Amino acid sequence: MNLLEVSGVRKQEGDQEVLKGVSFTQKEFQKIAIVGESGSGKSTLLKIIGGLTQGDGGEVLFENVRVKGPLERLLPGQPGIAYLSQHYELRNHYRMEEILSYANTLSDEEAETLYEVCHISHLMKRKNDQLSGGEKQRVALARLLTTAPRLLILDEPYSNLDPIHKNTLKKVIHEIGKRLDITCLMVSHDPVDTLSWADEIIIMKDGQIIQQGPPQQVYSQPVNEYAAALFGAYNLIPPAAAKDFKSLPGINVNGKSLYIRPERFEITDKTAHALKGKITEVHFMGSIYEIAVQLPSSVVTVKTGNSHHRIGEEIYLSLSPDDVWYA
């Protein structure tokens, strides 16, 4: 069953068309992430879905009922949809247990589970000014969830969090879907964060969806360079240099550029089908090393876990045809 049906949603801000007819559907419990460069319209889309911004065209159906915009309701917001904004606020001078009891519709047992999932059980007696930013955000999230929504919209939940709070929140968001039967729709401007979480990723550019698919697909078969760049480093081999790759079985060198993720290269023994190159740079990146390899007409970046490579060393690279995309 589709929980959400977004059809042809448009939005105009002044003379800018912020959303140019966006359509997608979300099934119950399907985890969807929306990614794209700043200003591509992600937040505006989420707000229209949540009934917090009035669209100028198209329609959003939530559980088969049309979502009304703020001009059509006394209190903005669609019942059953919770929206965690980047700019959440908690009331000052109240203990967290008071803030959380305010809109609570859950049983004591359900509330306990929710606080445990959100990692806030130990914060109940504290006041706003006794919490870190990450803790405040988890309380704000739990407060939204006490209203027992069926759809949770998360707008850039990881921005402004240090790595430790970010990891805690990632676990929380993972658990929300698993233990609380809530469907999640997330926007993130660090798309890499969404790869391990989402069932489906929607890529937006200039108010339009340019690609939609499972994480593996959007990562390894991006529709263009913009989509490729969102998910991290890639090698772009221009047509003139693509002849370096002719010896590799299954690689088509037909006047197009080749794109290859750095971790897709395999460092191998010398064979007839391997590319010979020379290492010109070695960089330690923490969990991996990034090395630059000079081929006859191009330089490629290769990621490897091997710490023994040295500048000047000759190496051989192999590649599967599935690891190359063309544009």
Ligand SMILES: Nc1ncnc2c1ncn2[C@@H]1O[C@H](COP(=O)(O)OP(=O)(O)OP(=O)(O)O)[C@@H](O)[C@H]1O
């Ligand atoms: N209330 C508004 N008035 C005028 N322009 C707006 C308004 N809200 C959004 N915009 C414009 O609409 C475009 C899309 O904004 P939106 O916040 O939806 O993008 P985004 O993809 O979420 O960006 P970011 O990742 O930076 O949050 C931007 O160019 C923005 O300046």
